[in-house]
Amino acid sequence: MPDYDPKTIEEKWQKRWEDEKSFKVEADPSKPKYYLLEMFPYPSGRIHMGHVRNYTIGDALARFKMMKGLNVLHPIGWDSFGMPAENAAIQNKSHPDTWTHDNIRAMTAQIKRLGLSYDWTREITTCEPENYQWNQWCFLKFMERGLVYRKNSEVNWCESCNTVLANEQVVDGLCWRCDNEVVPKQQEGWFFKITDYADRLLEGCKDLAGGWPEQVLTMQKNWIGKSTGAEVDFQIKDSKESIKVFTTRPDTLYGATFMVLAPEHPLTVSLSRGTAQEKTIDAFIKEVKSQDKIARTSEGGEKLGVFTGVHAVNPLNGETIPIWTANFVLMDYGTGAIMSVPAHDQRDFEFAKKYDLPIRVVILPPDGNTNADDLKEAMTELGPMTQSGVFDGLADDEAKLKVCAHLQSKKIGKATVQFRLRDWGVSRQRYWGTPVPIIFCEKCGTVPVPYKDLPVILPLDAQLGDKGQSPLKTLDSFINVPCPKCKAPAKRETDTLDTFICSSWYFDRFTSPHEKKAPFSKDSNRYWMAVDQYIGGIEHAILHLLYSRFFHQVFRDMGLVASKEPFVHLLTQGMVIKDGAKMSKSKGNVVDPDHIIDRYGTDTARLFILFAAPPTKQLEWSDQGVEGSFRFLKRVWRLFEGSKNIFDSKPVGDDTGAELQIKLKELRRMIHVTIKRVTEDIEKRMQFNTAIAAIMEFVNHLQKFFEGEMNHTHDPSTKGQALFKEAMETLILLLAPFAPHITEEMWEQMGNKGTTLKAGWPEYNEEYLRTDEIEIVIQVNGKVRQKLSVAEGIDEESLKAKSLEDPRIQEWTDGKEVKKVIVVPKKLVNIVVK
RNA sequence: GCCGAAGUGGUGGAAUUGGUAGACGCGCUGGAUUCAAAAUCCAGUGGGGGCAACCCCGUGCGAGUUCGAUUCUCGCCUUCGGCACCA
Known part of the structure; x- marks a missing residue:
């Protein structure tokens, strides 16, 4: 019997998914859609467990929805403008562009090992002109709508980052990125009039109630104030x-x-x-x-x-x-x-x-x-x-x-x-960002760059100053430009735009990532938007989520989008901690995803992450817990290998009849109970930990059944074989969203032609959930004193009588007055005595 | 100060609508297998009492509502998160 070999299995299926473009989707109005999005990563260099958790939660859900037959958009991209690239470039005497693209390459390889169901044909990178030109387009369009202005004011200045910060980026008086003290400074800069939308952003919170965590809505409401x-x-x-x-x-x-x-x-x-x-x-x-x-x-x-x-x-x-x-x-x-x-x-x-x-x-x-x-x-x-x-x-x-x-x-x-909300200061005195599409002319004043001249390209042949000073401010080839109006020599704006602008509409871009004439196609947007489920960290509760909602409202006023809000459901995943603290280099408690995958495979890592805690709660990393998940997959594999010889069996006759043996009936019931539990845990409660627990119970049951009923020396019944096969198929499909590689392999080895994704999600039959006998709890004064097994359809009076007659119960009621008997159908009887 | 979330075994966590507290996993204990180990399998595992059947206690603390409360109400304690001289 071959051992479970995650490495071979995972490489095989990842390659096949890639070759067959299994997750590529197109808008198709004849099919119901589902847009699932995880907050796109900043290409910092390596992925960490927080990423893995985020993407695993998203992937399990995406695969579940795919199996349910929905047209699922599940894209990924890179939020690739911003300061860390500049800092790294200074340190390594490199260029932000080089650093960023190296990182994207490295992280792509890491992410691909996780076996995630992304449509890679939609990958976007915000620092590419074909994407950031639309930031400039938005800036100009917003300006036309009176939503952009320039003013000299006292701004939040970070000495270490050498730039202005928006109010939302000042946390307890410190810079959100580098934790240095923020000081006031008089500075000319560009502002987005988010305050014009204060009331609508507040009102919108009502529509989001139920779909968003209350905590996030409260924070937004407080912030708008x-x-x-x-x-x-x-x-x-x-x-x-x-x-x-x-x-x-x-x-x-x-x-x-x-x-x-x-x-x-x-x-x-x-x-x-x-x-x-x-x-x-x-x-x-x-x-x-x-x-x-x-x-x-x-x-x-x-x-x-x-x-x-x-x-x-x-x-x-x-x-x-x-x-x-x-x-x-x-x-x-x-x-x-x-x-x-x-x-x-x-x-x-x-x-x-x-x-x-x-x-x-x-x-x-x-x-x-x-x-x-x-x-x-x-x-x-x-x-x-x-x-x-x-x-x-x-x-x-x-x-x-x-x-x-x-x-x-x-x-x-x-x-x-x-x-309380203030306008959004979007000017940054930095290099690695979207150039502000404005030209200053002595005669004509502030002149917007004409649309036909977009994009204003960020020159890549410039070197940063040793303290991070933007080279744009001294780069003649960039600054000097004729005035678009009067053609006289004029100067370009050298500020760049806040990176949060990129992330304020990237989810729209994903709906038509290769659109050349507009930030996104209206038709595609109409089909895919809004995002049905958004998943990310709580740290964006105000910043990114508020800005995105603002952009969406403006787009709506421009007639570009149809939905009221960009994100219908929001899940804020909990942190990954180890030894009681957030994983960090300084604490030395970092667990490298690559090491875990090398040792156990992705399926084990995914299963552990989803099983150890509900998605919204913090997750305590446990090496022993990972072992446990690995052990479980090995057990599934062994069960599968050991029972392979019976998979050829074809069902004979009708196995729904009442003549089924008790053990077979019980197995059938387990199949359907498990389908119900797993489906509802994913769909209604987003509680993957209990869904997986249900699958584990199912496996425990299957194992016992197999050893007891299938492994006899005498011939097992054909009906038993058929039902066991059905049980194994159900197990594989239910487990597929959580551990996609091992399940795909088993599915194929069972002789199935298509993938588990094509096979669809199993359905349960209400009728098979029933049992003939049910256990009723008998309480006396609210304390459990007896458990009785009774017929499922027993009437209240008989149940009452049966309870009162029970010798154990009579010990408790003897010599006392029965005041009341409460019957909760199919659950319990409570006898109140005095 | 205001707003929000949470507090359950040794441990991560279950308990879906007020109805058997501790599912599932980890750890631990004992056993099987083995020359031995790993791996695997079986049994047990909230605390206390009892040979046992069983009994008592138990979901941060204190009250309350109820036949019945981890779940609802009130008052506290603790932890975490947000907002805060915002007029």
């Missing part, structure tokens, strides 16, 4: 000017006892001119500017402020209130100015206490005490308005609405909405 409230104009005393504030609590307007401007607010300086406070203000602004931004915006930070020397008028009660400036008011949120209601806002309360500013209670507390001196902290809950003139007694939403209506009628304010 919608607040509803009002804008109110406060007249500056003895002036025509007014200050606009944003508040979420218009119902507390009567309690505004002072105002605070952000130090950066233009009025802070201008108002103080000519007052006694002038010098104090200037010194204060200087002090705040020198303060660390993170320290300033963290809650523990000390609240500091000074009086501007000027007063404003509360528009509702006409009261004169002082205008202050303070570090806790931020210029980039709301209007950069607030009305302070110390009685009902904790920050305002602390500030008022510190600087001895007046406090007035205008929302009635539950105890009715409106004496501000008794307040220990701000009363932030909603409640009826008080000390608020005609509004007294109104509460909650109604109060807010009435105040807003009043403000609007007096033209001193209105209901409005604020978002």
Whole structure:
């Protein structure tokens, strides 16, 4: 009997899949489609277990859907622009392009060893002009739609990466990529107006509920950060000017006892001119500017402020209130100015206490005490308005609405909405990215590169500076270009685009990767999109997933795509850890996928990864667990080899009859129970671990059956042989999505012509799931006291009687009063006694 | 502080709609096979008590609802993740 030899089997089938282009697909409107996508990799050099897990989960699902008869699009590509290529190039005195392509070659070889069902004819590499030209196209199209602008602003600057970062790329004040501190810097740059879509991106979260993990939706909602409230104009005393504030609590307007401007607010300086406070203000602004931004915006930070020397008028009660400036008011949120209601806002309360500013209670507390001196902290809950003139007694939403209506009628304010989301800064002062398709002309100003001149090619004959300075900024052949409008000498923009633009629409490109006239074909897109199942890490919960949703909305407005959202279902796979920590070189707990495959084969690696934990949970790597999976496959192989001689048998007669022996009936039941369990675990619950557990149980049963019934010295029945063969076929097909190579080999050796993919997914028959006798649990006062075997169709009364008659049960009910008997059909009987 | 997820044997994890807690695997113990080992197979394996049949306890902690709670409610504890001087 030949041993299980994964190496030979896996190489054979991988070659065959490749030769026969088994996973190549075309759009076919007559067939139902399924688009399965794993987040495409960055070509860092080698794949790690995180990749393997990601792709294995995707592949199992893709193969399952293929077997189910769906037209499955399962593509792969390379997210190949970005900083690591530059850093590596500097280190190795190489070129980002060389490094990137070497890595892609190496990783392709690794990925191919995993036996994944990719349509390699659709492979895309984002750093190739035929792909990145469409980033430029998008930039220009977005610009036409008013969604792109250039501004000089304070941006997030990473000193180590030498570039600007988007807000989403700053994590706890540190660069998402290199963990260096991010500093503010004045910088000219390009922005995408993602804020125009804030409301739609938020609304879209409702459509995604159910399909996306709640955690990710919460993070997106938090990031967008919608607040509803009002804008109110406060007249500056003895002036025509007014200050606009944003508040979420218009119902507390009567309690505004002072105002605070952000130090950066233009009025802070201008108002103080000519007052006694002038010098104090200037010194204060200087002090705040020198303060660390993170320290300033963290809650523990000390609240500091000074009086501007000027007063404003509360528009509702006409009261004169002082205008202050303070570090806790931020210029980039709301209007950069607030009305302070110390009685009902904790920050305002602390500030008022510190600087001895007046406090007035205008929302009635539950105890009715409106004496501000008794307040220990701000009363932030909603409640009826008080000390608020005609509004007294109104509460909650109604109060807010009435105040807003009043403000609007007096033209001193209105209901409005604020978002936390900021526009997306897409300029990068780096080389290895998509050149921004813009030309600066002294006469014509900022001129977009005409579509016919696309792509603006990233010159590959340039060398990076030793600190990573972009050579584009000094490369004459790149910079100097005639103005497209007036033909006078002009200069190219030397910034490149954020790499996240590449990943914001690559899934659209996959639907028609060789399209020459557009980023993607509308027809192909209409057929394949949206992505039915997207799989990737939680680290993209905001960044990539928000940007992609934004692109999709814009494409939708442009009439390019039809679906509402790009990704219907999202699965965020858990991390792979070892010895309680994430695998990392520094911890020395990295397990190299290649070594595992060399030793056990891909099927074992795949099986272990899918079996050890549900896809969304973190996976603890266990070498012994891998051994276990290997052992299981060896057992399957042995069972197969040992029973080969009976596979020639042809079924004789009808094996569905009641005359089947008990053991055969039980085997038939196991076949159908297992099909049901595996199918539902994959399809409804995406829980591969329990699906595999069910297959293991099936194998255990088959093994016992084989040894007991098939291996007798006397002739086994023909019916038994036929049913056993059916069981083995079922086993192979059910196992195929998880361990595709070994199953394909067995399938072929059984004499089947096509592949398991063509064979289709087994169906179960409800009727065969039934048993004649079922086990009923008998409880007394909720505790299991007996188990009875009864006929499947037993009626409630007989079951009750049978339970009460049972001697073991009577020991418990003896001398007690039976209060109630609860019968759960086909499950249990609970006898309540006292 | 707010929002979200989680907490089950020695271990990874099961228990799908409130109905037998611990499926399946790993590890461990004992046995078979072997000159021996590897491999394989068989049996056992939550804790405590008992010769045994069985009994008691047990899903982070404390209450509650229920005939019955790992599952639902309330209050805590711990861990992880996100947001946060956001007006």
